[in-house]
Amino acid sequence: MVKKFLFVLIFIPVLSLFAQEIKVTAATDTTDYLIGDYIKYSLTIQTDENVFIINPFFKDSLKSIDVIKYGDPVVSENQSGKLIKYESILSRYDSAEVTIPEIKIEYRTKNDTTLKSILSNAVTFNVHSVPVAMKEEIKDIKPPIRLFNYLFIIYIIIALVLLIAGYFIYKKYFKNKPQPVIKSKVEKIPLHKLTLSKLEKLEKEELWQKGFVKDYHSRITEIIRDYFEKQFNLPALEQTTTDLLKLLSRHPSGIKVLDITSKFLNNADLVKFAKFIPLENVNLEMMTQAKEIVTKTITAQKEIEAEVEVKEAANV
Amino acid sequence: MDIVALNEKIKNESAFIDLLMSEIGKVIVGQKVMVERLIIGLLGNGHILLEGVPGLAKTLAIKTLAAAMKAKFQRIQFTPDLLPADLIGTQIYNQKDGNFLIRKGPIFSNFILADEINRAPAKVQSALLEAMQERQITIGESTFKLDEPFLVLATQNPIEQEGTYPLPEAQVDRFMLKIVITYPERSEELAIMRQNISLIETKINPVVSPEEILKARNLLSEVYIDEKIEKYILDIVFATRNPKQFGLNSLADMISYGASPRATINLAIGAKAMAFIKRRGYVIPEDVRAICLDVLRHRVAVTYEAEAEEITSENVIQEILNKVVVP
Numbered sequence: 145m146v147k148k149f150l151f152v153l154i155f156i157p158v159l160s161l162f163a164q165e166i167k168v169t170a171a172t173d174t175t176d177y178l179i180g181d182y183i184k185y186s187l188t189i190q191t192d193e194n195v196f197i198i199n200p201f202f203k204d205s206l207k208s209i210d211v212i213k214y215g216d217p218v219v220s221e222n223q224s225g226k227l228i229k230y231e232s233i234l235s236r237y238d239s240a241e242v243t244i245p246e247i248k249i250e251y252r253t254k255n256d257t258t259l260k261s262i263l264s265n266a267v268t269f270n271v272h273s274v275p276v277a278m279k280e281e282i283k284d285i286k287p288p289i290r291l292f293n294y295l296f297i298i299y300i301i302i303a304l305v306l307l308i309a310g311y312f313i314y315k316k317y318f319k320n321k322p323q324p325v326i327k328s329k330v331e332k333i334p335l336h337k338l339t340l341s342k343l344e345k346l347e348k349e350e351l352w353q354k355g356f357v358k359d360y361h362s363r364i365t366e367i368i369r370d371y372f373e374k375q376f377n378l379p380a381l382e383q384t385t386t387d388l389l390k391l392l393s394r395h396p397s398g399i400k401v402l403d404i405t406s407k408f409l410n411n412a413d414l415v416k417f418a419k420f421i422p423l424e425n426v427n428l429e430m431m432t433q434a435k436e437i438v439t440k441t442i443t444a445q446k447e448i449e450a451e452v453e454v455k456e457a458a459n460v
Numbered sequence: 461m462d463i464v465a466l467n468e469k470i471k472n473e474s475a476f477i478d479l480l481m482s483e484i485g486k487v488i489v490g491q492k493v494m495v496e497r498l499i500i501g502l503l504g505n506g507h508i509l510l511e512g513v514p515g516l517a518k519t520l521a522i523k524t525l526a527a528a529m530k531a532k533f534q535r536i537q538f539t540p541d542l543l544p545a546d547l548i549g550t551q552i553y554n555q556k557d558g559n560f561l562i563r564k565g566p567i568f569s570n571f572i573l574a575d576e577i578n579r580a581p582a583k584v585q586s587a588l589l590e591a592m593q594e595r596q597i598t599i600g601e602s603t604f605k606l607d608e609p610f611l612v613l614a615t616q617n618p619i620e621q622e623g624t625y626p627l628p629e630a631q632v633d634r635f636m637l638k639i640v641i642t643y644p645e646r647s648e649e650l651a652i653m654r655q656n657i658s659l660i661e662t663k664i665n666p667v668v669s670p671e672e673i674l675k676a677r678n679l680l681s682e683v684y685i686d687e688k689i690e691k692y693i694l695d696i697v698f699a700t701r702n703p704k705q706f707g708l709n710s711l712a713d714m715i716s717y718g719a720s721p722r723a724t725i726n727l728a729i730g731a732k733a734m735a736f737i738k739r740r741g742y743v744i745p746e747d748v749r750a751i752c753l754d755v756l757r758h759r760v761a762v763t764y765e766a767e768a769e770e771i772t773s774e775n776v777i778q779e780i781l782n783k784v785v786v787p
Contacts, residue, residue: 381785385745387749
C-alpha cells in the first residue's frame with residue numbers, strides 16, 4: 145500500500161509537469177460582428193523553450209468563414225517560457241452563429257522525435273446582418289466625390305498669360321500709333337440748307353444712274369417728307385401721299401407747293417409701288433422738283449441741330 | 461407682266477365694279493363704305509361681320525348685291541333655339557321607300573345673312589363658322605361643296621347684350637372684315653325717306669355673274685404688291701403686338717393681345733382688293749390704310765384699363781397708323 149502511495153506521489157507530479165509544457169488558447173476580439181466585418185482570430189500558445197511548434201494550418205477547418213489574412217507567428221518570452229501568437233483576419237458574408245472548431249496544434253519536444261498534438265478551444269461568435277431602419281427616411285446615395293480638375297486651372301492661367309502678353313504687345317506696337325480721331329459736333333444749320341445738302345449728297349451718289357431707281361425715289365421722297373415734317377410741323381413721314389397732300393392744302397405755305405408736290409409724290413409712288421421704270425428726264429426732274437419745293441417754302445430761317453462729323457489729327 | 465399692261469388689264473376687268481356700285485346705289489343711299497367692303501369680301505373670298513344698330517340697310521345691301529349678281533340669297537335669323545340642322549340641313553326618313561333623304565339647309569346659297577349671330581348658342585355658331593372656313597358641309601355620310609361665291613355677312617347688335625352668346629375671339633378672327641355701320645348723313649337720310657315713301661319700285665338688274673366674280677378673284681392674285689407695302693403691313697401688325705418697338709410706349713398697357721397672322725394675310729388681300737376696286741394693278745399705302753381698321757378692329761383686344769378709359773381698338777389702331785412710317 146505504501147509502495148502504491150509512493151508511486152502515485154512520484155508519478156503525478158511528473159504527469160503534471162508534462163501536461164503544463166504547452167497550452168493553446170483560441171479567441172476572437174469580440175463575439176458580435178456585422179456581415180463583412182474583419183474578425184481578429186488569435187491563437188496563443190504558451191510553452192517552454194523545449195517545445196517546437198509546427199505552424200498550424202486551419203483553413204480546412206473554417207468551412208463557412210473566409211480567411212482574409214494568415215498571421216505570421218509572433219514569439220515573445222515571458223516568465224512561463226515562450227508565448228507564440230498567431231493572429232489571422234477572417235470574415236463572413238452571411239449572418240449566423242459561427243463556431244470555429246478546436247484547432248489541432250502539432251509540436252515536438254527536445255530530444256524526442258515523436259509528433260505530439262494539442263487542441264485549442266472552440267470559439268463561437270455571431271455575425272449579424274445590417275439592421276434595416278424601416279422608420280427612417282430614405283436618404284439619397286451620395287454622389288461620387290469629384291476631384292478638382294487642376295488641368296482646367298492650368299488652361300485658365302495659360303489663357304490669362306496669353307491675354308496679358310497680347311495686351312502688352314498691342315499697347316507697345318499699335319495703341320501708341322497716331323490715328324485720326326473722328327469727332328462729331330452739333331451745329332445749328334438752317335433747315336432748308338440741311339435739306340438741300342442732303343439732296344446734293346443724294347445726287348452725288350448717282351443712284352438711278354447705277355440702276356437703283358427705286359432706292360433713289362424712296363430716298364428723295366423721304367428727304368422731302370422729313371423736310372415737311374420739320375418745316376410745317378406735319379406728321380409727313382407717317383402719312384400716305386393723299387393724306388399728306390390734304391394736310392399741305394390746309395397749310396398757308398404748303399399750298400404754294402401743292403401741285404408740284406402732288407406730281408413729285410405721285411411719280412415717286414409709281415416707281416416705289418408699281419415697278420414703274422421712269423425715263424431719265426423724270427429722274428432728273430424729281431431732283432429739280434425736290435429743290436424747288438424746298439426753295440419755295442423757305443418762310444423763316446428755321447434752324448435745326450444737326451450732327452456734323454469732323455476729322456481731326458489725334459495728339460501723339 | 462409689264463406693270464402698264466397689268467394696269468390696263470385690271471382697268472378693263474374691274475369695269476363691272478362701277479356697274480355693281482351704281483346698281484346697288486339705286487336702292488342703298490350712302491353706305492358707300494359698307495358696299496365697298498362687301499365687294500372686297502366677295503373678291504377676297506372672305507366673310508364679313510357687320511355691327512350696327514337696326515335699320516341701317518344691312519339686309520337690304522346684301523339682298524341688293526345678290527340681286528345685282530343673280531346669285532342665291534338667304535337670310536337666317538339666329539335665335540337661342542336654333543339648331544345646327546336648321547342651318548346646314550338634315551336627313552329625313554322617307555317612309556315611302558324606306559330611305560333617308562338629305563334636305564339641304566339655307567346655308568346652301570351664295571349670300572348668307574346671318575342676322576344677330578350672337579343670339580344663337582355656340583354649337584350653331586360653330587356650325588356656321590366651320591362651313592365658312594371649310595366651304596363644305598357634311599350631312600350624315602355625304603359631303604357637299606358650298607356654291608361659289610360664298611359670302612357670309614353676319615350681324616351683331618351692339619346694343620342688347622342680354623341673352624346673347626358673344627363670339628369667342630378665335631371665331632371672330634375668321635371674319636375677314638368687321639364693319640361698323642354708323643347712321644347716314646342728314647342729306648342721305650332725306651334721300652332714304654323720299655325713296656321709301658314714293659311708290660316707284662326700283663328694280664335691280666343683274667349686272668355681274670358669279671362667274672365674273674370668280675374670274676376677278678383669280679385676277680386679284682396678279683395685282684402687284686411691292687415689298688415696301690408688305691413691310692408696311694408687317695409693321696402695322698407687329699405694332700399691335702409689340703407697340704414699344706415702334707415708339708408707342710403708351711399703347712403697351714392698352715393692348716391685351718395683338719393681331720394674328722390671319723390679320724396680315726387679310727390685310728394684304730384686302731389691300732389688293734381695294735386696289736382692284738380703285739382699278740389699279742398695284743397696291744399703294746392708301747389701300748392698306750383704307751382697309752386697316754376693318755381688318756384689325758376685331759383682332760386687337762384692349763385691356764380692362766383701356767376700356768376703363770374708353771379707349772377702343774379703333775383708337776389703338778388709329779394711333780398705330782399715325783406712328784408707323786409710310787414707305
